[in-house]
Amino acid sequence: MSLPPSRRVALKNLLAGTAVVGTAGVASTFLPVAQPDEQPALKGNINHSACRWCYQDIPLEQFCAAAKSIGLKGIDLVGPKEWPTLKKYGLDSSMCNxxxxxxxxxxxxxxxxxxxxxxxxxxxxxxxxxxxxxxxxxxxxxxxxxxxxxxxxxxxxxxxxxxxxxxxxxxxxxxxxxxxxxxxxxxxxxxxxxxxxxxxxxxxxxxxxxxxxxxxxxxxxxxxxxxxxxxYISHYHTGGVPGRHEIDESQELYYPAIMRAIRATGFTGYVAQEFIPAQPDKLASLRKAVQLCDV
Structure with missing residues (x-):
């Protein structure tokens, strides 16, 4: 299976366009992904975002619509040419590049x-x-x-x-x-x-x-x-270790605890998902990650 593009290559392309533990004790935390009409309401304690480069094969309009349905407030690593599309969907350019x-x-x-x-x-x-x-x-x-x-x-x-x-x-x-x-x-x-x-x-x-x-x-x-x-920290990115894939039970970090620690510092900025989805339904993976981090 071919490897997904690296962030280095993806960022280069974007620039051109813009001139934990897996145990039975914690397995219940990783719930099946809810569909949009049954997704639990987000708590509002975390400002959720996602990095555009991880979903660059999804047209921006489609990605923005999905982001809104998931509950994202912004999209990371977007340049001026794409800002009008974000504004159309009421999304912040949460980390400009x-x-x-x-x-x-x-x-x-x-x-x-x-x-x-x-x-x-x-x-x-x-x-x-x-x-x-x-x-x-x-x-x-x-x-x-x-x-x-x-x-x-x-x-x-x-x-x-x-x-x-x-x-x-x-x-x-x-x-x-x-x-x-x-x-x-x-x-x-x-x-x-x-x-x-x-x-x-x-x-x-x-x-x-x-x-x-x-x-x-x-x-x-x-x-x-x-x-x-x-x-000194104003922004966070996520990613599963090892491999930078989904932040689920397949990797070594336990993100609910990390998110609670971030909340405890009084943080009011954005947490942006920056994993490369390995599952076929990339947006389902994103939805699940946002729910997992919504503490």
């Missing part, structure tokens, strides 16, 4: 600062004008840099943009990615590393995207870390 170069050439390398600063200076006002808040960014690959050099370079590249973001009430959000399996050599690969950068920038307009899948791979101890560093 389109200003980044890619996942490897980021703010930790000064040779990319000029291009990145131009892209983000153009995109920040567009995000604000559309009524959105979050715009993703990346550290880039380490390429032999020390932690200190990476922090210093990121601060230099991001500081003027964070100031601009504050003027427009936009938040630049750097994603934490694992450097062990999926994004070899990525520098912002630990929660503490990202939190140190956030402290140095010293602004509520720079935060972290805590990807639960990625951080389980690189550091584990998910609940302790998100609890300790929650002041």
């Amino acid at each position: 389109g200003a980044e170069l890619n996942l490897t050439d980021g703010f930790n390398d000064p040779k990319f600062h000029a291009a990145l600063q131009k892209n983000y200076a153009d995109m920040i006002p567009r995000v604000a004008q559309a009524g959105y808040k979050n715009l993703i960014c990346f550290s880039g690959s380490r390429r032999g840099l020390s932690d200190e050099a990476g922090w210093a370079n990121c601060v230099k590249g991001l500081a003027p943009l964070v100031k601009l973001a504050a003027q427009h009430k936009v938040v630049l959000v750097m994603e934490l990615l694992n450097s062990k399996i999926d994004h070899k050599d990525y520098q912002c690969d630990r929660t503490a590393w990202g939190a140190t950068l956030a402290k140095r920038l010293g602004s509520e307009h720079f935060k972290l995207l805590y990807d639960i899948y990625h951080m389980q791979i690189d550091e584990g101890d998910v609940i302790r870390n998100l609890t300790e560093f929650h002041p």
